[in-house]
Amino acid sequence: MDFSLLTTEILVALIGLLVLVVGLVLPDRGKQLVGKLSLLALAIVLVYALIAFPREASYFNGIYQVDVFGNYFKILFLIAGILVMLSASKYIKRFAAKSSEFYGLMILATLGMMVLSASGDFITMYIGLELMTISFYILTAYLQSDKRSSEAGLKYLILGAISSAVLLFGMSLVYAMTGTTIISEIAGAWTMQPAMAAGLVMIIAGFAFKISVIPFHMWAPDIYQGAPIPVTTYLAVGSKAAAFAALVRVFMLAFPPGSISFNWNIILAVLAVLTMVIGNLIALTQKNVKRLLAYSSIAQAGYILVGLVAANTYGLKGVLFYAMLYVFSNTGAFAVATAVEVDAGSTDIDAFNGLAKRSPMLAAIMTVCMLSLAGIPPMAGFVGKFYLFSGAIQAGYLWVAIIGLVMSMVSVYYYLGVAKAMYIGVSIDENPIKLDVPAQMALWACLAGTLLIGIYPGPLSNFVQTAISMFL
Amino acid sequence: MLSDYSSIGIFLLLTISFPVIALVMAWMVRPKPKQTEEKLTTYECGVDTKGKTWIRFRVNYFLYALVFLAFDVETIFLFPWAVKFNSLGLFAFIEMVIFIAILVIGLWYAWREGALEWH
Numbered sequence: 289m290d291f292s293l294l295t296t297e298i299l300v301a302l303i304g305l306l307v308l309v310v311g312l313v314l315p316d317r318g319k320q321l322v323g324k325l326s327l328l329a330l331a332i333v334l335v336y337a338l339i340a341f342p343r344e345a346s347y348f349n350g351i352y353q354v355d356v357f358g359n360y361f362k363i364l365f366l367i368a369g370i371l372v373m374l375s376a377s378k379y380i381k382r383f384a385a386k387s388s389e390f391y392g393l394m395i396l397a398t399l400g401m402m403v404l405s406a407s408g409d410f411i412t413m414y415i416g417l418e419l420m421t422i423s424f425y426i427l428t429a430y431l432q433s434d435k436r437s438s439e440a441g442l443k444y445l446i447l448g449a450i451s452s453a454v455l456l457f458g459m460s461l462v463y464a465m466t467g468t469t470i471i472s473e474i475a476g477a478w479t480m481q482p483a484m485a486a487g488l489v490m491i492i493a494g495f496a497f498k499i500s501v502i503p504f505h506m507w508a509p510d511i512y513q514g515a516p517i518p519v520t521t522y523l524a525v526g527s528k529a530a531a532f533a534a535l536v537r538v539f540m541l542a543f544p545p546g547s548i549s550f551n552w553n554i555i556l557a558v559l560a561v562l563t564m565v566i567g568n569l570i571a572l573t574q575k576n577v578k579r580l581l582a583y584s585s586i587a588q589a590g591y592i593l594v595g596l597v598a599a600n601t602y603g604l605k606g607v608l609f610y611a612m613l614y615v616f617s618n619t620g621a622f623a624v625a626t627a628v629e630v631d632a633g634s635t636d637i638d639a640f641n642g643l644a645k646r647s648p649m650l651a652a653i654m655t656v657c658m659l660s661l662a663g664i665p666p667m668a669g670f671v672g673k674f675y676l677f678s679g680a681i682q683a684g685y686l687w688v689a690i691i692g693l694v695m696s697m698v699s700v701y702y703y704l705g706v707a708k709a710m711y712i713g714v715s716i717d718e719n720p721i722k723l724d725v726p727a728q729m730a731l732w733a734c735l736a737g738t739l740l741i742g743i744y745p746g747p748l749s750n751f752v753q754t755a756i757s758m759f760l
Numbered sequence: 761m762l763s764d765y766s767s768i769g770i771f772l773l774l775t776i777s778f779p780v781i782a783l784v785m786a787w788m789v790r791p792k793p794k795q796t797e798e799k800l801t802t803y804e805c806g807v808d809t810k811g812k813t814w815i816r817f818r819v820n821y822f823l824y825a826l827v828f829l830a831f832d833v834e835t836i837f838l839f840p841w842a843v844k845f846n847s848l849g850l851f852a853f854i855e856m857v858i859f860i861a862i863l864v865i866g867l868w869y870a871w872r873e874g875a876l877e878w879h
Contacts (some may be wrong), residue, residue, distance in 0.1 A: 305862065307864055308865065308869055309865060309868075312869060312872050
């Protein structure tokens with residue numbers, strides 16, 4: 289076994305611990321240093337992960353897999369983590385004495401996501417999932433003086449624990465029926481029996497909770513609104529992508545499409561349709577941008593799920609492609625919301641009034657990101673949705689694709705509602721919003737990512753093609 | 761086949777009748793004084809509680825429990841390693857040192873944060 293291929297994970301674990309220790313050792317918790325240190329370190333790991341992308345290995349009879357699919361998601365998590373930390377640079381002052389742990393926990397959550405996306409068996413998968421979610425439980429309740437944050441933390445803890453229990457029960461049933469927890473070995477070992485079906489439904493439910501698919505979405509709005517906004521961003525972008533990575537791996541390897549006796553595609557199709565319709569409809573009435581983005585991210589999960597329903601080249605490509613562009617577009621939108629919240633103290637839609645006059649750049653980036661999420665060309669979201677829905681049509685799920693397209697149209701309304709407030713709304717406060725350098729870097733990166741992927745999707749598309757080659 | 765089940769049935773009847781007979785015998789033999797309030801209260805060891813028992817407990821209990829858990833898990837992993845120490849060799853030793861180092865960082869953190877102090 290060549291452990292050097294685990295360098296990415298080992299480095300991230302080391303950085304996480306190092307940040308904790310630095311916060312303990314240095315006076316004043318090394319406030320200035322910790323942020324820069326973790327950003328620099330993660331940037332180095334990102335470069336390494338990009339170089340190490342094609343390397344593959346299998347550890348301990350397949351319980352841990354280093355493969356292009358997992359490597360792709362590792363790169364995605366690192367990008368998301370770096371962008372979120374950059375955009376949070378000013379917001380972190382609210383954490384006062386606890387800012388060094390914020391970075392530590394963010395990095396450990398990233399490590400959990402990496403393990404989740406690269407695990408080849410159920411138990412490792414569960415460990416990665418818990419490392420990620422436990423870090424998020426703490427991060428969600430991070431604003432100690434804010435009651436809503438504590439409430440969100442507690443809610444997430446209780447609901448998350450239930451969903452983990454359901455997931456574990458499902459995994460144990462599948463283990464009971466097949467005698468193995470290794471995902472690739474399950475493929476040849478299962479027969480369709482009631483207990484097996486129950487196990488699979490529970491696994492779907494457990495992951496559906498993490499990706500906030502309706503009807504397992506009830507936690508998302510409250511927690512997205514209550515949590516500190518950088519944590520919300522990472523929750524929406526990172527934890528969702530990680531759960532999707534695990535879901536794709538489980539279903540494509542253990543239950544390859546075409547196996548007649550269990551048609552999971554249709555279950556996921558119903559969930560995806562429900563999610564797209566209800567998520568978008570509820571988002572229409574939201575008056576708080578954080579909450580609006582929460583419902584929008586529920587709807588986005590529905591779109592991404594369509595790709596897994598299709599389970600063909602286009603569909604899977606769409607899942608990975610959309611997950612990546614979602615990092616840029618959603619983080620961009622949240623980064624603007626962060627800047628507004630730091631300035632105005634609220635994320636109500638009124639706080640965005642007249643933003644175009646106060647800070648044209650913020651308003652422009654928000655608009656571009658929102659249009660990308662709505663799927664308007666030439667933004668990246670259009671290309672992503674093109675892949676997802678053409679995959680669905682090819683696989684014969686025309687009705688899913690049509691509902692998806694109609695709901696994308698509906699979503700334009702509420703996305704543009706924010707743009708309307710920014711460009712037409714009038715604000716009493718005329719002062720421009722001051723941004724610090726890291727937040728500006730994050731915003732520009734999100735804008736560049738959203739536009740570049742949209743105008744020139746070729747390189748990312750090839751990248752994604754390589755990443756999914758192991759499934760098809 | 762049927763006789764197999766009959767033995768189970770007899771066993772079942774015996775197990776059910778045993779407690780029933782014991783309770784009925786005790787009821788017939790024992791003295792039956794008048795029921796007072798004292799007789800009807802729940803029998804418990806110790807003193808009666810003063811005030812409500814639904815109160816908030818200090819969070820420190822949980823902090824101790826968490827730190828204890830770290831050591832508990834550590835011991836679980838140390839035992840098999842210690843038993844097989846000779847055959848596992850240097851690689852496992854280094855692995856164990858890394859494992860303990862991670863836990864020690866956790867303990868150090870808890871200590872510095874005052875989780876072990878009772879304010």
